[in-house]
Amino acid sequence: xxxxxxxxxxxxxxxxxxxxxxxxxxxxxxxxxxxxxxxxxxxxxxxxxxxxxxxxxxxxxxxxxxxxxxxxxxxxxxxxxxxxxxxxxxxxxxxxxxxxxxxxxxxxxxxxxxxxxxxxxxxxxxxxxxxxxxxxxxxxxxxxxxxxxxxxxxxxxxxxxxxxxxxxxxxxxxxxxxxxxxxxxxxx
Amino acid sequence: xxxxxxxxxxxxxxxxxxxxxxxxxxxxxxxxxxxxxxxxxxxxxxxxxxxxxxxxxxxxxxxxxxxxxxxxxxxxxxxxxxxxxxxxxxxxxxxxxxxxxxxxxxxxxxxxxxxxxxxxxxxxxxxxxxxxxxxxxxxxxxxxxxxxxxxxxxxxxxxxxxxxxxxxxxxxxxxxxxxxxxxxxxxxxx
Numbered sequence: 001x002x003x004x005x006x007x008x009x010x011x012x013x014x015x016x017x018x019x020x021x022x023x024x025x026x027x028x029x030x031x032x033x034x035x036x037x038x039x040x041x042x043x044x045x046x047x048x049x050x051x052x053x054x055x056x057x058x059x060x061x062x063x064x065x066x067x068x069x070x071x072x073x074x075x076x077x078x079x080x081x082x083x084x085x086x087x088x089x090x091x092x093x094x095x096x097x098x099x100x101x102x103x104x105x106x107x108x109x110x111x112x113x114x115x116x117x118x119x120x121x122x123x124x125x126x127x128x129x130x131x132x133x134x135x136x137x138x139x140x141x142x143x144x145x146x147x148x149x150x151x152x153x154x155x156x157x158x159x160x161x162x163x164x165x166x167x168x169x170x171x172x173x174x175x176x177x178x179x180x181x182x183x184x185x186x187x188x
Numbered sequence: 189x190x191x192x193x194x195x196x197x198x199x200x201x202x203x204x205x206x207x208x209x210x211x212x213x214x215x216x217x218x219x220x221x222x223x224x225x226x227x228x229x230x231x232x233x234x235x236x237x238x239x240x241x242x243x244x245x246x247x248x249x250x251x252x253x254x255x256x257x258x259x260x261x262x263x264x265x266x267x268x269x270x271x272x273x274x275x276x277x278x279x280x281x282x283x284x285x286x287x288x289x290x291x292x293x294x295x296x297x298x299x300x301x302x303x304x305x306x307x308x309x310x311x312x313x314x315x316x317x318x319x320x321x322x323x324x325x326x327x328x329x330x331x332x333x334x335x336x337x338x339x340x341x342x343x344x345x346x347x348x349x350x351x352x353x354x355x356x357x358x359x360x361x362x363x364x365x366x367x368x369x370x371x372x373x374x375x376x377x378x
Contacts, residue, residue, distance in 0.1 A: 008326075010301075010303050010326060011302060015287075015304075017304060018304070018305060019263060019283060020284060024258060025251070025255050028251050028254050029251055032254065033247060036250065041237065054254050057254045057257070058257055069368065071364075071369070128237055132233075148238055171206075172202045175205065176198070179198075
């Protein structure tokens with residue numbers, strides 16, 4: 001970008017607000033991977049996460065001219081993606097995050113790995129997702145946004161429509177549940 | 189709830205896991221070890237859960253699909269009747285034409301980053317000859333804000349006047365830090 005001002009998404013957001021699709025494409029390129037990862041965490045399925053993120057980007061594009069605080073774009077984009085995911089979860093009326101789809105398992109256990117390694121990695125991923133899926137939704141969101149996707153407390157709170165204090169509490173409870181010794185682990 | 193030999197609990201350590209250790213944690217070996225253990229578990233789990241985020245889907249395909257949908261839903265650009273700065277004839281200019289011209293006037297400034305430009309007519313007569321421009325820029329940390337403000341007004345004026353005749357131009361300047369926080373806001377005639 002320049003020597004004195006560090007690179008950030010802010011000018012791209014502004015340019016996209018001016019109506020430039022190329023600037024919007026830059027934002028899509030930068031954030032689609034993380035947003036899809038977050039949606040996967042919410043929905044538990046790659047294919048559905050893909051659809052959810054496409055829907056989220058369309059909502060983002062339509063609402064972008066009304067965004068006042070360009071520096072809040074990332075948290076705002078997560079917030080819209082979260083709402084799309086919540087709509088989908090409500091419409092199917094149950095969570096499927098405790099069941100991994102074939103694509104996720106394949107990613108965890110690439111075809112060129114040894115059979116034992118494939119099995120071990122698949123089980124490791126399944127165990128991790130089961131523990132996360134067992135969390136109450138608000139705690140799961142907090143953990144995914146802050147720990148897995150690296151959002152600041154400010155952006156994560158914005159994405160969840162809560163305060164940083166509430167977020168901090170949810171995150172601590174999520175971590176307490178996830179870091180319990182296996183013997184202490186609550187049954188999902 | 190696990191209680192450590194020092195009397196603190198695991199939850200005490202968890203409450204502040206993303207922040208620096210407090211005075212007690214710095215000198216307490218049990219809290220220190222518990223923090224390290226929890227951090228390891230945290231990052232290990234995060235690493236597992238990030239599996240496939242980079243290559244989980246076909247990123248190029250996903251981005252192309254999003255952009256196809258976006259292009260089908262393009263917002264119409266605001267188009268305004270103005271007087272051409274080149275030939276003096278009445279022309280139609282879009283909001284993006286004017287924003288481009290202003291951004292072009294700034295060029296590749298090392299100290300100023302243009303974040304947002306919006307130029308609209310301020311008179312009620314078509315073709316328009318009076319304008320109001322909104323311009324938000326980020327400035328390098330050690331900048332002289334008064335100097336930057338003057339530069340922004342001059343650049344906006346230069347950019348707008350390369351495209352349209354502007355008998356009167358008001359520039360609404362917002363200076364922001366590199367994180368987008370407002371440092372100064374001013375409205376200046378040009």
